[in-house]
Amino acid sequence: MSELRTPQAGDDQAPDIDVVALLMRQHGDIRNLFDEVEQSQAEERRDAFRRLVRLLAVHETAEEEVVHPFVRRAVEGGEQVVRDRLAEEKSAKETLAALDDMDTDDPKFMPRLMQLRTEVQEHARAEERYEFAHIRRSTDVTNLAAMAKAVKAAEAMAPTRPHPGVESATANVALGPVAALVDRTKDAVRKAMGKS
Ligand SMILES: [Fe+2]
Numbered sequence: 001m002s003e004l005r006t007p008q009a010g011d012d013q014a015p016d017i018d019v020v021a022l023l024m025r026q027h028g029d030i031r032n033l034f035d036e037v038e039q040s041q042a043e044e045r046r047d048a049f050r051r052l053v054r055l056l057a058v059h060e061t062a063e064e065e066v067v068h069p070f071v072r073r074a075v076e077g078g079e080q081v082v083r084d085r086l087a088e089e090k091s092a093k094e095t096l097a098a099l100d101d102m103d104t105d106d107p108k109f110m111p112r113l114m115q116l117r118t119e120v121q122e123h124a125r126a127e128e129r130y131e132f133a134h135i136r137r138s139t140d141v142t143n144l145a146a147m148a149k150a151v152k153a154a155e156a157m158a159p160t161r162p163h164p165g166v167e168s169a170t171a172n173v174a175l176g177p178v179a180a181l182v183d184r185t186k187d188a189v190r191k192a193m194g195k196s
């Protein structure tokens with residue numbers, strides 16, 4: 001199923017100097033990873049789901065550290081917009097945590113995954129409409145690039161395809177729990193923004 005593999009940062013030549021373009025690409029990668037999980041079985045499904053969980057965790061962490069604070073500050077009505085997005089993210093995280101405890105072969109896994117997919121897609125659409133659409137109008141290219149750098153630092157924590165030659169079970173043990181990944185991602189984002 002190699003044609004299903006979602007590409008990752010560095011696979012294309014896009015310079016990623018615009019935070020909005022980068023986040024839109026991640027929304028696309030997330031959508032494609034949902035497809036991969038749905039269309040695969042057994043070990044391949046387990047592996048695709050691990051990659052989806054990791055990308056979702058680092059993407060949402062980057063948005064919480066970079067995008068929401070900017071929108072709250074710089075976009076009119078931003079306070080309310082961010083409050084609504086955070087409520088959606090909280091709900092999606094709860095579904096994600098429930099799924100993360102479940103085996104991908106569990107008969108209840110796919111219905112839960114579809115629920116998560118719906119929540120994540122509605123959330124992504126709301127971000128694109130109420131946040132991303134206003135970001136480029138509210139700042140300059142220098143700041144768009146600075147924010148992109150911080151989101152890229154987060155993305156480096158979540159390769160969207162497996163490392164060649166590494167058995168996924170071994171890789172999963174080495175990768176550790178999602179909470180630790182979120183902490184490492186926060187550190188990386190803050191460092192990239194010059195906050196620590
Ligand atoms: Fe988000």
Ligand SMILES: [Fe+2]
Pocket residue numbers: 023027059063124127
């Ligand atoms: Fe998002």
